Amino acid sequence: MLQNERIAQAKRLMGYIEAGTTSHAQDVYRNPVDDYISPKQADAERQSLFQDRPLVLAASAQLPGPNTFLAHDLFDLPILLTRDGEGVVRAFLNVCRHRGARVAEGCGEARGFVCPYHAWVYGIDGKLARRPDDAAFDGVDKATHGLTKLPAIERYGLIFVRPTPGPAFDVDAALGGLAPELAAFDLAGFTHFKSYDSEWRLNWKLGIDTFLESYHFSVLHNQTIHPIFHPNLGAFDAYGENLRLMFARRTLPELKTTPEAEWNLPRHVAAVYILFPNTVLVWQGEHVELWHVFPKGTDAVQFRVTLLIPRPADTPESEAHWDRNLALLLKTVEEEDFPVGEGIQQSFRSGAQSHIVFGRNEPALQHFHRMIRAALALPPVDGEISV
Ligand code: FES
Numbered sequence: 244m245l246q247n248e249r250i251a252q253a254k255r256l257m258g259y260i261e262a263g264t265t266s267h268a269q270d271v272y273r274n275p276v277d278d279y280i281s282p283k284q285a286d287a288e289r290q291s292l293f294q295d296r297p298l299v300l301a302a303s304a305q306l307p308g309p310n311t312f313l314a315h316d317l318f319d320l321p322i323l324l325t326r327d328g329e330g331v332v333r334a335f336l337n338v339c340r341h342r343g344a345r346v347a348e349g350c351g352e353a354r355g356f357v358c359p360y361h362a363w364v365y366g367i368d369g370k371l372a373r374r375p376d377d378a379a380f381d382g383v384d385k386a387t388h389g390l391t392k393l394p395a396i397e398r399y400g401l402i403f404v405r406p407t408p409g410p411a412f413d414v415d416a417a418l419g420g421l422a423p424e425l426a427a428f429d430l431a432g433f434t435h436f437k438s439y440d441s442e443w444r445l446n447w448k449l450g451i452d453t454f455l456e457s458y459h460f461s462v463l464h465n466q467t468i469h470p471i472f473h474p475n476l477g478a479f480d481a482y483g484e485n486l487r488l489m490f491a492r493r494t495l496p497e498l499k500t501t502p503e504a505e506w507n508l509p510r511h512v513a514a515v516y517i518l519f520p521n522t523v524l525v526w527q528g529e530h531v532e533l534w535h536v537f538p539k540g541t542d543a544v545q546f547r548v549t550l551l552i553p554r555p556a557d558t559p560e561s562e563a564h565w566d567r568n569l570a571l572l573l574k575t576v577e578e579e580d581f582p583v584g585e586g587i588q589q590s591f592r593s594g595a596q597s598h599i600v601f602g603r604n605e606p607a608l609q610h611f612h613r614m615i616r617a618a619l620a621l622p623p624v625d626g627e628i629s630v
């Protein structure tokens with residue numbers, strides 16, 4: 244984030260602390276329970292949100308050098324990300340053009356891929372290089388039987404892919420004004436510490452909702468992050484379909500005794516970004532958590548959290564430091580947030596209510612769900628956001 248913007252947001256948060264308030268929407272918002280359980284909506288989301296638009300599939304640091312690859316399987320589409328010898332990132336369907344076997348598994352270094360079924364050989368650029376008994380495939384042109392390419396762009400330390408073949412896309416337009424802020428993080432220089440995958444029985448949007456308010460910090464996270472952050476306090480801004488929600492650490496007011504030019508804001512604030520629709524980027528000051536959130540039908544979600552750190556963890560102390568960070572994060576979500584989310588998902592099927600309520604103190608939730616409905620061409624439910 245740009246320093247002048249950080250300072251402005253820190254002052255805004257200090258104002259909220261002093262006034263005992265937070266960013267407010269103009270009205271409460273009633274979100275239909277059906278949005279979380281309707282198979283029809285899940286089908287529409289799959290097409291409109293997870294096929295037709297660019298998604299963040301990985302951090303640049305997950306393809307850490309020339310001739311590296313990553314097989315991406317977070318949703319029901321086999322995708323292969325590669326970085327060639329010149330550093331160029333590409334995305335393909337991880338599907339052999341002979342009879343459809345997967346050509347790569349996991350991640351690592353490679354100059355190409357040998358299909359495990361009949362050994363067709365593809366370059367790191369996806370081109371079909373050779374195949375056993377080539378003469379048996381007369382008329383099947385190698386030039387048109389490379390791996391099926393997907394539009395991919397590496398920018399701001401992130402890899403954006405549209406999971407449907409077609410023309411290139413405009414990342415900056417999709418980011419709705421967030422590009423300079425993402426660029427300022429300089430994520431391209433970060434290191435991938437560890438990633439952690441988990442699956443939970445809750446709708447993917449409920450997974451995102453977890454990150455979009457601090458109203459629950461003093462209750463659900465009383466022993467974990469409540470001692471670190473001011474509860475029910477956040478500075479919300481919309482950036483097109485995307486959003487930013489900034490939180491204040493309890494140390495923030497200490498800055499008032501320090502000259503503004505010396506403010507070390509990463510120690511005192513944190514920010515949650517939704518890169519619409521399904522990426523949650525949590526800037527924790529020093530490090531970044533990248534959450535990929537993918538639906539598994541209506542009632543389950545696949546999460547991957549990737550911890551990105553500013554320099555390699557090359558000592559036992561730094562490794563232990565980042566392991567502690569990861570452990571706190573996982574304890575918070577896996578012992579506190581997601582179990583509650585699973586209960587909520589069950590409640591949605593109980594018939595107890597047709598809507599849930601997002602308070603005026605939960606404007607980020609309101610924005611996210613308004614943008615989902617707009618992207619699916621569903622009618623808006625009610626109210627307008629005014630922050
Ligand atoms: S399916 Fe890949 S070589 Fe046959």
Ligand SMILES: [Fe+2]
Pocket residue numbers: 453454459463464580
């Ligand atoms: Fe939480």
